[in-house]
Amino acid sequence: MRHDTSRLKKITAISPQLLGIVCVVGAVSIFSIQDTTIKWLSDGYPLHEIVFIRAVVAMCFTLAIFVPLEGGFRNLLSPRWPLHLLRGFSIVIGNSCFFAGLASLPLAEAVAIFFMAPLFITLLSVPMLGEKIGLHRGLAIVIGLCGVLVIIRPGSATYQIAALLPLAGALAYALLQMMTRKLGLAEKASTMAFYIQFMFLMASSGMWLVAGDGRFGGTDNASLEFLLRAWVWPSPGDLGIMLAIGSLNAFGGYLISQGYRVAEAGLVAPFEYVAMPLSILWSVLIWNIWPDGMTWLGIALICGAGLYVVYRETVRGRKIVSERPMPRQR
Numbered sequence: 001m002r003h004d005t006s007r008l009k010k011i012t013a014i015s016p017q018l019l020g021i022v023c024v025v026g027a028v029s030i031f032s033i034q035d036t037t038i039k040w041l042s043d044g045y046p047l048h049e050i051v052f053i054r055a056v057v058a059m060c061f062t063l064a065i066f067v068p069l070e071g072g073f074r075n076l077l078s079p080r081w082p083l084h085l086l087r088g089f090s091i092v093i094g095n096s097c098f099f100a101g102l103a104s105l106p107l108a109e110a111v112a113i114f115f116m117a118p119l120f121i122t123l124l125s126v127p128m129l130g131e132k133i134g135l136h137r138g139l140a141i142v143i144g145l146c147g148v149l150v151i152i153r154p155g156s157a158t159y160q161i162a163a164l165l166p167l168a169g170a171l172a173y174a175l176l177q178m179m180t181r182k183l184g185l186a187e188k189a190s191t192m193a194f195y196i197q198f199m200f201l202m203a204s205s206g207m208w209l210v211a212g213d214g215r216f217g218g219t220d221n222a223s224l225e226f227l228l229r230a231w232v233w234p235s236p237g238d239l240g241i242m243l244a245i246g247s248l249n250a251f252g253g254y255l256i257s258q259g260y261r262v263a264e265a266g267l268v269a270p271f272e273y274v275a276m277p278l279s280i281l282w283s284v285l286i287w288n289i290w291p292d293g294m295t296w297l298g299i300a301l302i303c304g305a306g307l308y309v310v311y312r313e314t315v316r317g318r319k320i321v322s323e324r325p326m327p328r329q330r
Contacts, residue, residue, distance in 0.1 A: 057246025
């Protein structure tokens with residue numbers, strides 16, 4: 001009986017970590033479809049128009065489904081709303097950098113560079129969360145950075161300054177997830193999703209007021225043009241696609257917030273690498289673009305580093321769980 005009780009307690013203690021992993025894997029699978037679709041739309045519409053439509057739909061889902069499921073609208077009146085808004089601003093910056101880079105770069109390359117974010121999260125968990133990464137995971141982060149350099153190839157004929165945009169986006173995204181962890185269990189995932197969509201609406205509306213008439217457009221740079229192109233009324237088919245993106249984003253945003261809310265950032269972050277093989281698949285199926293040899297090497301370095309961090313976090317997580325339940329005491 002004691003053995004069964006001990007096993008039950010262990011399963012109960014580990015379950016938040018497993019839930020976090022499942023949520024993150026589901027979210028990044030959704031985001032992979034979204035990224036592919038936005039790249040496909042990037043030569044005909046401005047980013048802020050796509051983001052605005054996406055945010056309107058996602059906000060409707062959040063208010064109609066997720067908020068009522070988690071206790072109602074009173075949860076939106078959070079005393080920590082400034083941190084929520086700062087967190088939302090971080091994801092606006094992160095998304096803008098990533099999608100702008102996506103307009104110029106092959107999908108797999110942009111995603112490979114952006115997926116330094118989980119390693120940045122692991123690195124930032126030291127000063128911001130008080131976690132310890134140790135020598136092994138520190139070396140994994142260095143290897144991941146080497147992978148980024150292999151893909152970007154600074155100084156070569158293939159180098160594009162746009163390749164730095166996904167890297168900047170990755171850093172902003174890592175800061176977002178650090179703030180998610182700071183908010184912790186005190187805030188509902190639906191509350192965090194609400195503030196993110198609110199910031200998307202504010203930012204895209206502001207861009208419409210500043211650049212929606214196309215006064216700054218007409219550049220030869222695909223990334224800048226994606227940011228500054230004039231708003232146009234989408235065709236029925238494209239509008240349906242944008243609405244679908246909003247629906248996907250609502251569920252993805254909820255899942256990613258839930259994943260980082262219930263589990264350690266260092267544990268769930270590497271599972272975002274599920275998006276790597278998915279991005280290669282979409283790149284081949286839709287654009288018939290295979291990564292070249294150097295890109296494959298960079299992807300292998302980044303993914304290898306991520307998988308090693310997964311291993312180290314799994315061992316470390318089991319040890320911590322056996323000593324004190326996680327993350328209920330956070």
